[in-house]
Amino acid sequence: MSELAVGLMSGTSLDGIDAALVAIDATPQLELLAFRTVPFLPSMRCKISRVLAGGTMRDSALINVELGELFAAATLELLKHAGVSAAEISFIASHGQTMWHEPRRASLQFGDAAVIAERVGVRVVSNFRNRDVAAGGEGAPLVAIADAHLFAHQQHGRVLLNLGGMANVTWVPRMGSEDGVIAFDTGPGVAIIDAVVNHFDPSLSFDDGGRQAGRGEPEQQVIDGLLRGHYFSLDPPKSTGREMFGDSFAQDLIRQVGASRPDASADDCLATAVSLTAQSVAAACRGWIPETSDRDLLVSGGGLKNLTLMKMIREQLPGFRVLEFGQEFFDGDAKEAAAFAYLGWLSLAGRPGNVPSATGASGPRILGTVTPA
Secondary structure (H helix, E strand, C coil): CCEEEEEEEECCCCCEEEEEEEEEECCCEEEEEEEEEEECCHHHHHHHHHHHCCCCHHHHHHHHHHHHHHHHHHHHHHHHHHCCCHHHEEEEEEEEEEEEEECCCEEEEECCHHHHHHHHCCCEEECCHHHHHHCCCCCCCCCHHHHHHHHCCCCCCEEEEEECCEEEEEEECCCCCCCCCEEEEEEECCHHHHHHHHHHCCCCCCCHHHHHHHHCCCCHHHHHHHHCCHHHHCCCCCCCCCCCCCHHHHHHHHHHHHHHCCCCCHHHHHHHHHHHHHHHHHHHHHHHCCCCCCCEEEEECHHHHCHHHHHHHHHHCCCCEEEEHHHHCCCHHHHHHHHHHHHHHHHHCCCCCCCHHHHCCCCCCCCCEEECC
8 A cells, every 4th residue: 555755855956945746655666646846046045055155053053944944835835736635645754955964974954854844744754864874874875775676677787877966876786676786976966067157157057958068168187187086086885065066166177177278268167067077977887887788877867957968978978878767767856855755664664774885884774863743
């Protein structure tokens, strides 16, 4: 018998809240029933960015509550759109907005679960990363268990690539098996790309369709130097965030492109950022994904909309059959929110939600904190 749940996700791209209404049963099987993205207003993006850059304790406390209100409002908007009442929902699973991620030491997500539970009247599962970190893990990537149980291939290996603010890959040998799963953050996804866009035109938050990057010429010398950076040389398990690949990294990239090519345009800087993401993703796949005769790669996340990025990834990975997640399942924008609904379901069922081979934790752990309705 299936139950209805809502998964909530706000990623490192800071573009807004993804809300997915799903039906989950014990098979396990997950069906996406409705999905909405509620964009952050520019003022909210600025507020989050200010806190990330070093806000006061008061700033942090207030934005935690404010984000909780926004997550609750996104849930209610989703339910209204779907024609479903809150009384029909078994639970809400909220990843929240990551404010600080220091692998194996601490991970902090905002979006007060008490506010969500109070406004919607439904129990909330949140704080998924903390128990894995306490067990010696990275606290990420957590979607690997959903990739293994829900989105893998029945007969052969499959790579699932998510191009959010950061990019992460999961390799699953076959559906339902956690043995042999490899999952980690490859480095920047669209966070650096978006930051470069915003640097040259503060009215823009992303490169629509990748058109600007498509007009530019990547500066390979700069890319080669950046790819020699510490994070890219680490072996998995590993995870990262805006602390490493954020605005300061984007500014350094722009500076290096300008020093290497004084006549470089904004489009050239943007093409360099896009190529960095594509090359780092490709290097990770070539270095860590087992060579098999069948290697399909399903891509989800906001980076899918950047056609220049997708073209570069296909060129960098000629041995892979690169597909959109939606060609096999549902709208790829909904994947991570739906995956956290599954993580919430596992938590309430008393089942582990982490994959130790992916996070580096000392063992399987039941994740999350439950806030009653």
